[in-house]
Amino acid sequence: MKTLTTLLFTLFILTTNAQSEKYEQAMSKALESLNQATTNDDFITAANTFERISMNEKNEWLPLYYSAYANIVVCYVNPDKEQTDAILDKAQNFIDQAFKVAPKELELFVLQAFLYPARITVDPMGRGVEYMGKMNQALDEAIRLNPENPRSYYLRAITTLNMPEAFGGGAALAKPIFETAKEKFDKFRPETTLSPNWGKEQNEQELSKL
Amino acid sequence: MRKILFVLLQFLVFQLAAQVKIAGTVLDKNNEPITGANIFIQNSYDGTTSDSLGNFTFTTDLNGEQTLIISFVGYKTKGLELNISEAIHDLKIILEEDVSELNEVVINAGTFEASDKKKSVLLKPMDIALTAGANGDVYGAFGTLPGTQKVGEEGRLFVRGGEAYETKTFMDGMLVNSPYYSKMPDLPTQGRFSPLLFNGSVFSTGGYSAEYGQALSSVVALNTTALEPETKSNVSVLTVGLQGSHTHRWENTSLAVTGELLHTGLANRLFPQNVDWIKDPVIAGSTLLFRHKTSETGMIKAFGSFSYNSSDLLYDNFQESKFQDLALTNHNVYLNVTYNEMLNEKWMINSGGSLNTNNDKMVLENSPINTLKKSSQLKTVFTNFTTDKITTTFGADWIGYDYLQEIQMEGDFDLGFSNQQFSSFVESEIKINHILAIRAGLRAEYSSLIQKSNWMPRLSAAIKTGKNSQLSTAFGKFSQNPEDDYLKFSDELKPETATHSILTWQYKKGTKSFRLEVYNKKYSDLVKYKTEYSAGPGNYNNMGSGYSRGFDIFWRNQKEFGKSDYWISYSFIDSKRNYHDFNEEATPYFVSAHNLSVVYKRFIMPIRSFVSGTYSFASGRPYYNPNNPDFLSDRTKPYNDVSIGLTHILYLFNTQTVMHLIVNNIFGFDNVFGYTYSNTPDETGIYPRQAITPASKRMAVFLISFQF
Numbered sequence: 001m002k003t004l005t006t007l008l009f010t011l012f013i014l015t016t017n018a019q020s021e022k023y024e025q026a027m028s029k030a031l032e033s034l035n036q037a038t039t040n041d042d043f044i045t046a047a048n049t050f051e052r053i054s055m056n057e058k059n060e061w062l063p064l065y066y067s068a069y070a071n072i073v074v075c076y077v078n079p080d081k082e083q084t085d086a087i088l089d090k091a092q093n094f095i096d097q098a099f100k101v102a103p104k105e106l107e108l109f110v111l112q113a114f115l116y117p118a119r120i121t122v123d124p125m126g127r128g129v130e131y132m133g134k135m136n137q138a139l140d141e142a143i144r145l146n147p148e149n150p151r152s153y154y155l156r157a158i159t160t161l162n163m164p165e166a167f168g169g170g171a172a173l174a175k176p177i178f179e180t181a182k183e184k185f186d187k188f189r190p191e192t193t194l195s196p197n198w199g200k201e202q203n204e205q206e207l208s209k210l
Numbered sequence: 211m212r213k214i215l216f217v218l219l220q221f222l223v224f225q226l227a228a229q230v231k232i233a234g235t236v237l238d239k240n241n242e243p244i245t246g247a248n249i250f251i252q253n254s255y256d257g258t259t260s261d262s263l264g265n266f267t268f269t270t271d272l273n274g275e276q277t278l279i280i281s282f283v284g285y286k287t288k289g290l291e292l293n294i295s296e297a298i299h300d301l302k303i304i305l306e307e308d309v310s311e312l313n314e315v316v317i318n319a320g321t322f323e324a325s326d327k328k329k330s331v332l333l334k335p336m337d338i339a340l341t342a343g344a345n346g347d348v349y350g351a352f353g354t355l356p357g358t359q360k361v362g363e364e365g366r367l368f369v370r371g372g373e374a375y376e377t378k379t380f381m382d383g384m385l386v387n388s389p390y391y392s393k394m395p396d397l398p399t400q401g402r403f404s405p406l407l408f409n410g411s412v413f414s415t416g417g418y419s420a421e422y423g424q425a426l427s428s429v430v431a432l433n434t435t436a437l438e439p440e441t442k443s444n445v446s447v448l449t450v451g452l453q454g455s456h457t458h459r460w461e462n463t464s465l466a467v468t469g470e471l472l473h474t475g476l477a478n479r480l481f482p483q484n485v486d487w488i489k490d491p492v493i494a495g496s497t498l499l500f501r502h503k504t505s506e507t508g509m510i511k512a513f514g515s516f517s518y519n520s521s522d523l524l525y526d527n528f529q530e531s532k533f534q535d536l537a538l539t540n541h542n543v544y545l546n547v548t549y550n551e552m553l554n555e556k557w558m559i560n561s562g563g564s565l566n567t568n569n570d571k572m573v574l575e576n577s578p579i580n581t582l583k584k585s586s587q588l589k590t591v592f593t594n595f596t597t598d599k600i601t602t603t604f605g606a607d608w609i610g611y612d613y614l615q616e617i618q619m620e621g622d623f624d625l626g627f628s629n630q631q632f633s634s635f636v637e638s639e640i641k642i643n644h645i646l647a648i649r650a651g652l653r654a655e656y657s658s659l660i661q662k663s664n665w666m667p668r669l670s671a672a673i674k675t676g677k678n679s680q681l682s683t684a685f686g687k688f689s690q691n692p693e694d695d696y697l698k699f700s701d702e703l704k705p706e707t708a709t710h711s712i713l714t715w716q717y718k719k720g721t722k723s724f725r726l727e728v729y730n731k732k733y734s735d736l737v738k739y740k741t742e743y744s745a746g747p748g749n750y751n752n753m754g755s756g757y758s759r760g761f762d763i764f765w766r767n768q769k770e771f772g773k774s775d776y777w778i779s780y781s782f783i784d785s786k787r788n789y790h791d792f793n794e795e796a797t798p799y800f801v802s803a804h805n806l807s808v809v810y811k812r813f814i815m816p817i818r819s820f821v822s823g824t825y826s827f828a829s830g831r832p833y834y835n836p837n838n839p840d841f842l843s844d845r846t847k848p849y850n851d852v853s854i855g856l857t858h859i860l861y862l863f864n865t866q867t868v869m870h871l872i873v874n875n876i877f878g879f880d881n882v883f884g885y886t887y888s889n890t891p892d893e894t895g896i897y898p899r900q901a902i903t904p905a906s907k908r909m910a911v912f913l914i915s916f917q918f
Contacts, residue, residue, distance in 0.1 A: 022255070026255050041245065041246060041259075041261075041262065044245075044246035044259060045246070045259040048246070048248035048257070048258075048259040049259075051248055052248065052250045052255055052256075052257045053255060055250075055252075055253070056253060056254065056255060082720075083283065083284065086283045086284050087283050090283055123334065125334075125336055125813060125820075126334045126335065126336045129439075130439055131439075132439075133438075133439025133440035133442075134439050134440075136440055137439065137440055137459070164818060164859075165861055167859065167861070167866055168861055168865075168866050
């Protein structure tokens, strides 16, 4: 009887381990495909994979994070105005769910700030003011939670660069922010191999163009 | 013991052995492949994404009864029961479009909505702020939409043969009793509130919901913004004064304060006036906007507006051939507080209260006329979402109203009345399927002054006639208490009544929208009198009647940002009434048979400027000519106006700066709104006349605004 209990217990631990191993394996594989994604379809495929993982791992915010991230990227890579809002609604839904799992996670504020400018592309005239405001608020919160996170600065730099000078943007203003982001990226070490770790290359690329 | 081990082992082995392949195609209902659909077995990692031909293949270790889920943005998620024992090929999955995300049927007969959120709308909130010729006024912008009449000397909205008082304004569901600044005779007024306060507005030209009462013709429902997005300040310098605002945002709370001081002295010197101003018009005002998010779904909003305006002119009383000193001072306070919350998944509450005092002090040649109007309102509305197909709304409101006018003119007169208005309504909207929706409502009102209850049924429906088009219809009975100017003399009057029948066809595809609306409106119980301003018994009655019928056309093509965006609206109306002191049925002075507006807007990237232009046309309006025995049969010449707006955005002194220029009637058309006839004929027996014209031929305002 004792043996049986031990056996079942071991089996249980093994299965649980197997489960978390399965999660990590699936996540690593999905991250790899996300990192290699170039086309719209690649990003949708990655987004779908993370979505599937998220449905089985209700206590993890990362699968939701990446699914939202990949969906947002789709809106930047290949903007289809008719679809953008529906895709962003979906991404926003993932972010909202992720916030329920990890309410104070600064990377989620960063991601939220990454989503807002995509909303503007649908109707720049009507939405510009509202969503720039919302984006700045999310970035301020992210920087407050951790001033060392490079992605907050990268996003601020890229939106500053893309904004016309008339609206307080332009290359001259963006450059020092890209430089700050670069310093922070150089020092940045992700918590785990699965933690968000994007933006460094894009930052270097933009900086080299200035 | 050994047996258990064996079972466990077998279980593991079996699991490893049972890898099955599942393959198929995802299509839409036209057999077109869907790329990027997510296909997976519920509660597992197993799944894949469909490729460019809609094909998919994946393997799974699961077996037995499983659910295959297929989802894609814009389509209804599908669940498919599968019994997995061996490989499954050639699954053909057809996804249905999700109508709630695309073009679901929307009941919209008689309604123009400006919103960012909904796809069915024809206007955006920005359209209201940036329409040339509207002078940044909500009502001015709605005046370029079909169903409205151009009445240049009024500045208020005249809808489908209705007078200005037949349109009521609501803010966040609460009645705004004095939405316009007080007006001088023959000079236009405009709305008190900046369009930038509102992020959604509805302009209804008839057939509106049972939630709204005491409006014969039209409803303007303005919804204020939720939490302000960020802390910021703004200072504007205009050729007519100063404006400033500060907004502060906390996590769940925001507060905005605005202030303005306007003086038209400079403008009145620059643009020759045919009004003899003794004191140039001055406006001083302030608003407070407080928002607090009480929960994920709950919001408290408070709004306060305090304003003062005053002017003094030498009034050319042509009727009596004399000039009179006429001074007007107005104090207005409006406060409202609303609270909205989802009580649970099925119930929502919207409730609020408002207070308004409006005091007009008019002095005509040392004779004061002081008019004080006080109103207060309490309102609660519940909404029940029984299923996603049936939504029922019901509510009640109370409006207390006190009117007092003190006149010192050849003696002292006090005219006044009080009224308590109780109303309740219930309305259900049923989506029978995704192409057909019906809304039925009933409103009941009781007025303590009139001592009569009134029942008003409303019915509307909409049906999709294609993927991008729909037909919508509305019917209803609408009633409104007679105007203060009659109620103050007589308590024998009852509410005026109108019935609306409307049929609308709307087509919207991509950037293009088209809308055609036909309507028939019947008026009854309109106020008639023998003598104006007389308290004599039996002078006033409800024997008046009338009708309005016609059609409205709206066409808009809103291309991408940086390209042209324009709309054209045209209205034809045939309207006659026998009311007031009319001896026969005639078209009243404010109705012109043809009204046309062409509104053009474009953002020109290289010069970072937004340009807009509006052309307005109205055919001649009737005017009363005592020399002509045919009552109201004369027509003025047609009305023409081209107005432009230029907005240039730049970065100045390290702050975002906006320069804005508006020019009205740039080509200087000589417009005539009507004629005033002298009460005494000249030596040949002809009554001489004088044209009612705009205060100045052209008008321009320049504004520079800094935001930091």
